[in-house]
Amino acid sequence: MTDGRARRRVDTRQRLFEAAVELIAEQGFSATTVDDIAARAGVAKGTVYYNFASKTSLFEELLRHGIGLLTEQFRAAVAGLPPRPALAALVRAQLEYIRRYRAFAQLLLSEMWRTNREWQQTLRLLRAEAIGVIAETVRAGVDAGDLPADLDVQLASSALFGVGLVVAVDWLVFQPDRPVEDVQEALLAIVRRVAHT
Amino acid sequence: MTDGRARRRVDTRQRLFEAAVELIAEQGFSATTVDDIAARAGVAKGTVYYNFASKTSLFEELLRHGIGLLTEQFRAAVAGLPPRPALAALVRAQLEYIRRYRAFAQLLLSEMWRTNREWQQTLRLLRAEAIGVIAETVRAGVDAGDLPADLDVQLASSALFGVGLVVAVDWLVFQPDRPVEDVQEALLAIVRRVAHT
Amino acid sequence: MTDGRARRRVDTRQRLFEAAVELIAEQGFSATTVDDIAARAGVAKGTVYYNFASKTSLFEELLRHGIGLLTEQFRAAVAGLPPRPALAALVRAQLEYIRRYRAFAQLLLSEMWRTNREWQQTLRLLRAEAIGVIAETVRAGVDAGDLPADLDVQLASSALFGVGLVVAVDWLVFQPDRPVEDVQEALLAIVRRVAHT
Amino acid sequence: MTDGRARRRVDTRQRLFEAAVELIAEQGFSATTVDDIAARAGVAKGTVYYNFASKTSLFEELLRHGIGLLTEQFRAAVAGLPPRPALAALVRAQLEYIRRYRAFAQLLLSEMWRTNREWQQTLRLLRAEAIGVIAETVRAGVDAGDLPADLDVQLASSALFGVGLVVAVDWLVFQPDRPVEDVQEALLAIVRRVAHT
DNA sequence: TATGAATGAGAATTCATTCAT
């Protein structure tokens, strides 16, 4: 039963998520304090601990949530499409996602290639899931002869993911005024060309 | 004969730089403590503060040093070359650099697209310098007709820089066993293709 | 019923004030550590920082609090009295205050005539407030013909304040066994005489 | 034999003394760093330790030097005078001294009534010496019937010393533009009156 | 006689976490 209390709790968690993503995107995990998060979410500090076991687990849930969402979009994007259009759809989905959740994307870009952090394992797993969708598509492309037979599927997939991330975030951070279509076009052009090999 | 003391001091600073890059690359700036840095450099904690005004300014000098070096390599790489080969030389120089200073590259990837950090301004300036070299080359390519006339030079240059960085670091972190030549080839292939438009 | 928490916090601040005054009176501001203050107040070190922004601002609030109290006593002492008795009442009030808050008086004596400290500005303002009450009384005495017409009101007022402070503290520190009445008598005698000019 | 080296050392010590007095007068002993002192004296930090055993002993020597000088002036002032003029001469000598060595006077005012400091003992002894000269004069006045027979010689002497110090320093700090003669007059007036009892 | 790089103990400050309300 969805009573008022339960709804309120969900709201609070959502607000905390949003506050945390923004702050961590801007400053990084360590530089963001629980006080900061509570303040931006407009709740008391104790409330953070009422809703999450620790700062780290808040962050891990955040990663899970954010990357889970991305993976879903990837799956939805490729559903039923042949390799070539599927690849283009993935690029579009990624940009769409980054545009919608820019702070999370920024955060991901900054944390993805770190080593030696507590949540490294979690992150690796989640990354594998998201890139997995790309890899399936690429493999299908190879199998269908749309992509070069000797293509390293793993390398190509992570490169594709990384390139999309860095180009999109760079655009958001350094040239936010340019229309997203430009970026999309540029990226699709690159992908198309590479795919033609 | 140069003063022994001055030499000693330069040595110490160098050791601190090296220790700091490695640690910050792995864990990030905030998660790296001054104690860690001192310990890895094999000096006392006070020595860090004798040589740098603060942890932040140590990091800023580090950025300055590292990006300065990269900019030099970029300049050396393009010196006297026509646009097309110059572009390829830049890609090679960047990979060369990342291979040689992998920790610094990793650190850069993590900090480059953050906002709201104390050294943001410094970083932006340095970034502009390094990408400036790329931009000059791209512009020359456009002027020479080697690159599409309507290419957005700024966007293309940052994208090129970012792509190189993310692909190379991804390779270093996730597939360190693959030969660097593969990565270099893949990148050059992309660049070549885009350039052919 | 008032919030128990708020009361607790006020208590803590009060305890910290008291601990700080004593320690700073004995050793001076710089020689007193935040650890000392917390220990004497019976709280954890973090509590000091939960209640005050910094050691300096704790001290500033302390000055404000202590001198504010003194100013109040001065005002209460002169209320409704004609100049001559008012002057005597001020001397008595100052001694009363110093006897009651000896540590604060000692601290004031040590800090009042320093220059170049962070809280100098605050101190000057507060000093002006307290001495202002004396000055009003002196001026009234001059206007009423009870004091010499050419008396420098400012100089006389600060001198009066300073003399009371130094004589009383000297007594507290070096001859604490002598009854306060002696000191009071001696001071009043001086003031009376000077006033007779 | 006064060769160049010895003279240089004396110079250095003198410069360090002066630098230290000024800084400690402004900020207090603990807040003044050895670095500060060396910098203001225009020598390297090591030089401080070449000339003095420690920061504390530099300060103790300073106290000894400064109060010794004051005691000498007191002795010279009263030499051969009968009680009443001797007392006036002491007041003049003190003001003279404070005008000449204002920083030292300020320092003394701030440290004189502290308790619990390392050099407390030294300070007490030196204080007793200086005030001793005043006490001798007061006693002579009492014996000669110039001062009330029941006067507490100790209390009166320290009060006299303290009053002179605080009034003069207050003038130096808060009204440095007023001519010293005003202050001298005011003080002498007080003393004269009290002496008339 | 003087220097200044290096030290490390200690001081100020921060912050994730707990817990009584």
Added chain:
DNA sequence: CATGAATGAATTCTCATTCAT
């Protein structure tokens, strides 16, 4: 379900002192 005062371990930074040159 939420709060915010309190905590103390960890962190940044300071500074008197040492010592090789």
